[in-house]
Amino acid sequence: MDNALNALREAALEAKAWPFDEAKKLLPRVDKALNAKGYVLFETGYGPSGLPHIGTFGEVARTTMVRRAFRLLTGDSVPTQLFCVSDDMDGMRKIPDNVPNHEMLKEHLQKPLTDVPDPFGTHESFGAHNNARLRAFLDSFGFEYTFKSATELYRSGALDAMLLRALGKFDEIMAVMLPTLGPERQKTYSPFLPISPKTGRVLYVPMKRIDAAAGTVTFDDEDGEEMTLPVTGGRCKMQWKPDFGMRWAGLGVDFEMYGKDHLTNGVIYSKICSILGAEPPVQFNYELFLDDKGEKISKSKGNGISVEQWLTYASPESLALFMYQKPKTAKRLYFDVIPKAVDDYAAFLEKYDTEEGVKRLESPIFHIHGDRVPAERFPVSFALLLNLVSASGTASSETLWGFIRNYAPGVSPEKNKKLDELVGYAVRYYEDFVKPTKRYRRASDKERAALEELAAALDGFVGEKDAEKIQFEIYEIGKRHAFEPLRDWFKAIYEVAFGQEQGPRFGTFAAIYGPRKAADLIRRALAGEFVKVAA
RNA sequence: GUGCCCGUAGCUCAGCGGUAGAGCAUCUGACUUUUAAUCAGGUGGUCGAAGGUUCGAUCCCUUCCGGGCACACCA
Numbered sequence: 001m002d003n004a005l006n007a008l009r010e011a012a013l014e015a016k017a018w019p020f021d022e023a024k025k026l027l028p029r030v031d032k033a034l035n036a037k038g039y040v041l042f043e044t045g046y047g048p049s050g051l052p053h054i055g056t057f058g059e060v061a062r063t064t065m066v067r068r069a070f071r072l073l074t075g076d077s078v079p080t081q082l083f084c085v086s087d088d089m090d091g092m093r094k095i096p097d098n099v100p101n102h103e104m105l106k107e108h109l110q111k112p113l114t115d116v117p118d119p120f121g122t123h124e125s126f127g128a129h130n131n132a133r134l135r136a137f138l139d140s141f142g143f144e145y146t147f148k149s150a151t152e153l154y155r156s157g158a159l160d161a162m163l164l165r166a167l168g169k170f171d172e173i174m175a176v177m178l179p180t181l182g183p184e185r186q187k188t189y190s191p192f193l194p195i196s197p198k199t200g201r202v203l204y205v206p207m208k209r210i211d212a213a214a215g216t217v218t219f220d221d222e223d224g225e226e227m228t229l230p231v232t233g234g235r236c237k238m239q240w241k242p243d244f245g246m247r248w249a250g251l252g253v254d255f256e257m258y259g260k261d262h263l264t265n266g267v268i269y270s271k272i273c274s275i276l277g278a279e280p281p282v283q284f285n286y287e288l289f290l291d292d293k294g295e296k297i298s299k300s301k302g303n304g305i306s307v308e309q310w311l312t313y314a315s316p317e318s319l320a321l322f323m324y325q326k327p328k329t330a331k332r333l334y335f336d337v338i339p340k341a342v343d344d345y346a347a348f349l350e351k352y353d354t355e356e357g358v359k360r361l362e363s364p365i366f367h368i369h370g371d372r373v374p375a376e377r378f379p380v381s382f383a384l385l386l387n388l389v390s391a392s393g394t395a396s397s398e399t400l401w402g403f404i405r406n407y408a409p410g411v412s413p414e415k416n417k418k419l420d421e422l423v424g425y426a427v428r429y430y431e432d433f434v435k436p437t438k439r440y441r442r443a444s445d446k447e448r449a450a451l452e453e454l455a456a457a458l459d460g461f462v463g464e465k466d467a468e469k470i471q472f473e474i475y476e477i478g479k480r481h482a483f484e485p486l487r488d489w490f491k492a493i494y495e496v497a498f499g500q501e502q503g504p505r506f507g508t509f510a511a512i513y514g515p516r517k518a519a520d521l522i523r524r525a526l527a528g529e530f531v532k533v534a535a
Numbered sequence: 536g537u538g539c540c541c542g543u544a545g546c547u548c549a550g551c552g553g554u555a556g557a558g559c560a561u562c563u564g565a566c567u568u569u570u571a572a573u574c575a576g577g578u579g580g581u582c583g584a585a586g587g588u589u590c591g592a593u594c595c596c597u598u599c600c601g602g603g604c605a606c607a608c609c610a
Contacts, residue, residue: 016551047610093609182607240610260539264606287540288604296604325549330540330604336547340558344549383558387572407573468567475568490570504571 005075007357012072015361018327019062019069022255025282026070029254030078032279036252039079042067043253043281044145045244046086048113048130051098052137054289054297054307054333055259060084060143061323062286063257065367072361082145083251086134088113088127089151089237091193091202099126110201112237114151127151137307141316153247155234162250162276163231166191166242168212169275173242176271180241191242192217194229202237241265245272248281257284289333297333305333313429314382315421318342320368335433342382342422350377376418379408385426388504390434397423402512438499440530447492450481451522454493458510458519470515471507497525 012020026040033040044059046052060082067080091110095102101119105126108116113127123129127149135147153159166173173191181189188206196203199222208226209218217236221227229235238246247253248269258266263285270280289297297305310319318341322333331337345364352365352373360366365373388403397413400423404411413420443451457473464470478489494503503509510518524530 045610087610090610185608244610260605262605262610263538285539290604328540332547340547343558384572390571403572472568485569487569494570501570506570508572 008072008361009075011358011361012069014358015069017069017362017367019065019367020073020361022066022282022284023070023073026254027073029279029282030074033252033254034078039081040070040254041252041281042080042082042255043248043251044082044084044256045258046084046134048087048090048092048127051130052134052307054305054310056134056137057141057307057319058286058289058323059257060138060145061141061320062327063255064143064145065324066255066257066284068367068370082143083148083253084134084138084145085148085150085153085247086127086131087150087243088131089149089154089202089234092116092126110199112151112195112200112202114149115200150237150247151234153250154237157233159246159250160232162246163236163238164212164215165249165276166238166246167210167215167217167231170207170210170212172275173272176268176275177241180268189239190217190219191239192231192236193239194219194227194236195234196221197227197229197235198222204239241268242272244269245280246276248273249276249278252278253281255282255284257286259288260285261288284327286327287330290330292332292334292336305335309335310338313425313432314338314342315345315418315425317368318345321345321348321364324364324367339382339386342425346378346381349374353377374418376416378419378422379411379416380404380419380422382422382426385422386429389426389430390500397427399513400426406508406512438530439495440499440525441495442528442531443492443496443526446481447496448526450477450483450489451493451496451526453477453481455519455522455526458515458522461510461515464511464515467505467508467511469507470510471505474506493522497522497530499530 013024030040042063044056044063046056063082067082070078071080089112092105092108092113093110095105095109099105099119104117105119108126113130114125116126118124118126118129120129123132131147131149138145170191174189177189177191178186188204190205190207192207194203194205194217195201201222203219203222205219207217207219210216211218211228214230215232216228216230218226218228237243244265245268248256249272266283266285270283273280291297291305307319313335318338321344322331322337322341325331345368348363348365352360352363355363384407385400385404388400397420401413401420404419404423411419413423454474454477457477458470461470461473474489474493475486478486481489483489483492490503490506491501493506494500497503506518513521
């Protein structure tokens with residue numbers, strides 16, 4: 001280990017950021033992990049019930065942060081792996097609303113997702129389709145991970161040894177599970193779910209006999225005929241909670257995080273894992289996200305905000321920052337937290353340049369980017385862009401750039417690509433949140449006369465760069481038409497031409513926007529074009 | 536009931552051992568003439584309560600009060 005790496009390692013030991021706290025808990029496991037597998041294993045699970053969502057992103061992002069911290073902590077001397085496991089062998093319990101071909105799918109209910117034809121017709125199965133979506137989703141963020149299909153794990157025999165061991169420990173597993181179940185569920189519960197050889201469905205049936213020596217279970221198939229199947233080779237899968245514990249044991253998972261809603265289950269997974277002779281992974285539980293009303297975000301309710309929505313108005317980095325910050329606190333995840341996340345990210349980035357050693361490792365920037373910290377900084381805040389876009393009432397990136405150049409000379413879309421992206425986000429924000437609130441009104445006769453004169457004056461200013469000259473003229477026109485107080489004159493301009501009570505300093509706006517276009521804007525407003533649009 | 540989280544300026548939150556911070560809101564001033572933005576500055580908090588540890592606690596520990604959430608099934 002060279003000196004620089006060693007210095008980093010020591011800094012990592014001191015660093016107070018939560019990923020380091022978690023990564024430190026892994027250190028005592030290193031030798032055992034290396035002997036057993038040759039690497040330390042991080043896992044995240046992916047449920048089959050839907051498309052990748054913000055929780056999926058959060059879990060992978062945060063696990064990656066712990067993994068990165070661990071690598072630093074060990075001077076990168078310990079190999080690591082991140083498995084993203086898709087539970088694609090789970091039976092299709094219900095047909096998702098957001099897919100086509102419901103009729104076809106109906107025939108395949110309860111079958112493993114990887115045995116259900118793809119309703120989109122693009123992949124070899126529904127499970128494969130979802131898996132592809134998951135991977136594309138994760139890849140779009142550049143996550144490093146190894147995808148694992150539960151179906152493949154089962155069918156390849158990778159878990160056979162552990163499944164046999166679980167069969168041998170059947171009674172112990174039942175002893176853990178039964179007290180957690182309701183009375184009626186207890187009667188039929190089995191940690192093994194056979195796949196019916198006749199119908200291909202995942203069966204939730206009681207076991208009549210088990211034969212640990214032969215590695216088989218005996219049960220009644222759907223048609224009532226008694227059936228004996230090996231638990232190996234993908235003929236059976238395990239029921240959720242034992243499945244979790246068995247997978248931990250079978251793969252040798254060293255770290256896994258989950259939401260608070262799994263907290264009580266984590267204990268059960270661990271017990272199962274221990275029964276199977278393995279040490280349960282280091283676990284980390286995070287708080288759930290809340291929506292604007294303080295309610296838990298769930299896919300089925302569709303409240304809160306999606307990854308796609310976030311990325312419509314802000315950068316992936318800002319989302320990663322949000323995930324980094326306070327994972328143990330229940331945070332509101334809604335539109336209004338976005339601008340702050342964007343600017344906080346920019347501020348941390350700025351600060352990062354002046355920090356060193358431990359301080360850097362405690363910066364969110366390190367946990368978001370590792371050693372690939374972007375070079376570009378932000379001379380203009382997102383909050384300012386949003387203000388500009390609202391105040392100017394113009395959702396054109398070109399105009400916005402006019403303001404920006406005015407504000408921060410030397411900045412350009414070519415040189416400041418990230419800023420240009422921010423401009424794009426601001427424009428979209430305007431379109432979706434500001435524009436709908438606009439209320440244009442018609443001009444009174446007096447206002448109309450003044451505005452017509454203003455438009456004519458603007459025509460005479462074509463090519464004029466000096467905002468003050470234009471501003472002066474605006475005052476003159478207002479006075480000439482006897483607006484008292486003069487404030488009403490400005491109000492009229494904004495209400496008629498911008499659909500809002502306040503607006504940009506009009507002289508500045510006209511100079512940047514172009515006097516010709518500004519005049520045109522006024523004329524169109526006078527013609528009543530905007531009033532109709534708003535109504 | 537069990538567990539997790541939160542309680543810091545009017546609002547939203549950051550800080551987590553060394554004389555209280557940010558954004559927004561509000562107020563004042565600057566930008567040659569009453570709008571916005573921008574800039575400069577100000578107001579505003581006994582850091583939920585009480586004990587404890589400490590030379591020293593918003594920050595650690597305990598208890599209490601108040602609030603939110605999770606814990607059937609499914610994953």
